[in-house]
Amino acid sequence: MSDVSTDVALDIYRRVLNIRRFEEEVGRLFTEGELPGVVHLYIGEEAVAAGVCAALRRDDYVTSTHRGHGHVMAKGGDPKRMMAEIFGKETGYCRGKGGSQHIADFSIGMLGACGIVGGGIPIATGAGLSIKLRKTDQVSVCFFGDGAANEGSFHESLNLASTMGLPVVFVCEHNQYGEFTPARDTMNIEDIAVRADAYGMPGHCVDGCDALEVYAVASQAVGRARDGEGPTLIEAKTHRRGGHAEGEEAFLAGQKYRLPEEERLAAKRDPLLILHERILLEGLADAHALESIDQDSSQQMVEAVTFARESPWPDPETVLEDTWA
Amino acid sequence: MPRKTSVDAMREALRAELLRDERVVVIGEDVKVGVFGGTRWLHREFGDERVINTPISELAVAGAGVGAAATGIRPVIDLMFGTFLFLAFDQIANQAGAMRYMFGGQTKLPLVLMTVSGAGISAGHHHSQPVHPMFMNMPLIKVVLPSTPYDVKGLLISAIRDDNPVLFLSPITLGSQRGEVPDDPYTIPLGEAAIRREGGDVTICTAGAMTRRCLEAARAMAREGIECEVIDLRTLKPWDEACVLRSVRKTGRFVAVDESFPVCGAASEWAATVAEKAFPHLRAPVQRVSNLDVPLPYSPVLEKAAVPTTERILEALRRCMQTEAA
Numbered sequence: 017m018s019d020v021s022t023d024v025a026l027d028i029y030r031r032v033l034n035i036r037r038f039e040e041e042v043g044r045l046f047t048e049g050e051l052p053g054v055v056h057l058y059i060g061e062e063a064v065a066a067g068v069c070a071a072l073r074r075d076d077y078v079t080s081t082h083r084g085h086g087h088v089m090a091k092g093g094d095p096k097r098m099m100a101e102i103f104g105k106e107t108g109y110c111r112g113k114g115g116s117q118h119i120a121d122f123s124i125g126m127l128g129a130c131g132i133v134g135g136g137i138p139i140a141t142g143a144g145l146s147i148k149l150r151k152t153d154q155v156s157v158c159f160f161g162d163g164a165a166n167e168g169s170f171h172e173s174l175n176l177a178s179t180m181g182l183p184v185v186f187v188c189e190h191n192q193y194g195e196f197t198p199a200r201d202t203m204n205i206e207d208i209a210v211r212a213d214a215y216g217m218p219g220h221c222v223d224g225c226d227a228l229e230v231y232a233v234a235s236q237a238v239g240r241a242r243d244g245e246g247p248t249l250i251e252a253k254t255h256r257r258g259g260h261a262e263g264e265e266a267f268l269a270g271q272k273y274r275l276p277e278e279e280r281l282a283a284k285r286d287p288l289l290i291l292h293e294r295i296l297l298e299g300l301a302d303a304h305a306l307e308s309i310d311q312d313s314s315q316q317m318v319e320a321v322t323f324a325r326e327s328p329w330p331d332p333e334t335v336l337e338d339t340w341a
Numbered sequence: 342m343p344r345k346t347s348v349d350a351m352r353e354a355l356r357a358e359l360l361r362d363e364r365v366v367v368i369g370e371d372v373k374v375g376v377f378g379g380t381r382w383l384h385r386e387f388g389d390e391r392v393i394n395t396p397i398s399e400l401a402v403a404g405a406g407v408g409a410a411a412t413g414i415r416p417v418i419d420l421m422f423g424t425f426l427f428l429a430f431d432q433i434a435n436q437a438g439a440m441r442y443m444f445g446g447q448t449k450l451p452l453v454l455m456t457v458s459g460a461g462i463s464a465g466h467h468h469s470q471p472v473h474p475m476f477m478n479m480p481l482i483k484v485v486l487p488s489t490p491y492d493v494k495g496l497l498i499s500a501i502r503d504d505n506p507v508l509f510l511s512p513i514t515l516g517s518q519r520g521e522v523p524d525d526p527y528t529i530p531l532g533e534a535a536i537r538r539e540g541g542d543v544t545i546c547t548a549g550a551m552t553r554r555c556l557e558a559a560r561a562m563a564r565e566g567i568e569c570e571v572i573d574l575r576t577l578k579p580w581d582e583a584c585v586l587r588s589v590r591k592t593g594r595f596v597a598v599d600e601s602f603p604v605c606g607a608a609s610e611w612a613a614t615v616a617e618k619a620f621p622h623l624r625a626p627v628q629r630v631s632n633l634d635v636p637l638p639y640s641p642v643l644e645k646a647a648v649p650t651t652e653r654i655l656e657a658l659r660r661c662m663q664t665e666a667a
Binding site for chain 2: 110
């Protein structure tokens with residue numbers, strides 16, 4: 017049994033669903049050829065962003081990854097402006113200059129998705145330094161993947177954050193794959209969380225498919241950071257339901273790189289199903305309440321697509337705007 | 342006016358800005374001791390929270406600067422040697438320079454990255470390689486390369502007050518040189534060149550440590566009756582194109598002297614711009630004098646040969662004076 021209230025459980029459920037329904041729309045639009053560029057979907061990992069962000073305040077910071085839609089959404093991003101950015105439209109968060117991998121919303125502390133693996137880790141650390149220098153009680157959260165845990169920026173940043181006692185929560189989303197290579201081929205340890213020891217900070221493994229578990233562990237780490245007790249490393253074990261990028265089947269020419277039993281396990285561990293089941297089982301809400309959240313969410317995403325589709329392209333003249341400050 | 346070293350000038354600039362704006366912090370490895378002296382003992386006055394010693398982690402330190410600058414701090418990061426910037430390349434090239442634009446103007450990045458730069462003290466390649474053209478090649482990063490103690494102070498204060506990422510490179514040979522530096526804080530606009538010597542026969546465009554060498558060459562040419570105009574750009578990006586083009590329209594001859602490698606070096610950019618925008622005024626082909634295309638050697642004799650020498654500058658000037666465009 018979890019000890020969350022109905023309000024918190026439904027808030028988390030809403031975040032998970034918003035991500036799921038948004039990503040389903042993005043996947044469909046990509047397949048139908050309506051989107052420029054490349055998209056990396058967060059389906060299967062929703063419990064991590066939702067569980068962590070539910071433990072944050074609006075003025076807390078997050079940094080993100082190339083698979084960043086879920087983080088923006090969970091932090092409170094506007095689906096319309098997100099979708100418009102992915103379309104490359106003027107009304108998008110970055111006026112069409114960022115795209116899927118560079119969505120940011122500074123007004124809610126979302127400091128940007130990042131196309132460089134491990135690129136956000138030092139930036140989240142710097143936001144933590146800024147909090148310490150400005151003497152506020154904000155917290156900085158850094159989302160990154162298992163692949164990024166093998167980057168030099170991971171090592172340098174965790175050591176720096178620990179040495180300086182910065183209010184940063186490092187959240188490693190271990191989705192088992194770095195692009196097309198299984199993590200078991202790229203690191204000789206089962207749990208990335210053990211690396212926390214090397215930097216003198218607490219490390220926790222959590223079931224990243226169970227949003228309420230993620231919320232519990234994240235709340236503890238966020239509280240610790242807010243109280244000035246320094247950084248924590250959380251490893252959330254999760255699954256990427258889709259490929260590295262949408263449309264990769266054509267590029268892979270029918271070749272498989274995942275084992276069928278892994279895919280079956282990932283399907284069974286669907287964070288939306290798990291959360292749905294837990295909420296009902298623990299009597300936190302009834303099926304009707306969950307269904308109405310789903311309807312609401314689906315409706316919002318349909319509106320987001322319409323908004324993005326009907327929004328104007330950026331004026332080519334704006335290519336020279338937003339340059340020198 | 343008091344005569345001070347560039348190191349004194351740098352420390353005065355940092356001190357003035359630490360006093361003026363509590364958002365300014367100095368961060369880097371060994372900034373308390375200050376390997377080159379510019380940050381030395383500032384923590385005694387401003388405390389460990391304003392003058393912050395870090396591990397040797399260039400990538401994380403530069404990135405922390407980016408994250409802090411995006412959230413209300415004005416960090417001055419000391420990365421020591423220009424070559425160490427390469428260890429932090431992702432955070433400079435992919436993040437600092439791009440973030441404001443990439444996010445549609447949502448943020449400003451008031452970030453200064455300071456290092457020494459260039460050759461002249463037999464430090465070997467890893468501590469002597471010039472780096473400025475690589476950063477000039479990236480959008481939305483300002484690059485500053487002063488040549489006098491006076492400029493160090495005024496340009497550094499401007500860099501710290503600027504809302505954009507600024508790479509502040511000090512020629513490694515400049516540190517101990519003395520010059521007139523006022524006690525009070527003052528600014529020199531970024532992007533404004535200084536004409537170090539006026540002349541009507543040939544324009545020399547340069548910056549940083551090469552400025553002195555160009556002035557030596559100009560004095561030698563004057564003895565032969567040829568008057569060189571020596572322009573010290575001071576800021577390499579954005580650079581004072583108007584000042585250079587004005588001079589070339591007057592002299593009709595152009596020599597670019599830069600301490601960096603010849604392919605896609607700073608001299609190439611200056612020469613191309615002059616050829617493109619002042620061609621009708623040119624009376625001879627433009628000339629470039631750059632480093633030789635080799636890593637920086639250690640031996641003083643070899644090191645001297647690898648960077649633009651006064652002799653090579655003189656040769657370029659004479660070639661320029663002897664040829665007439667058809």
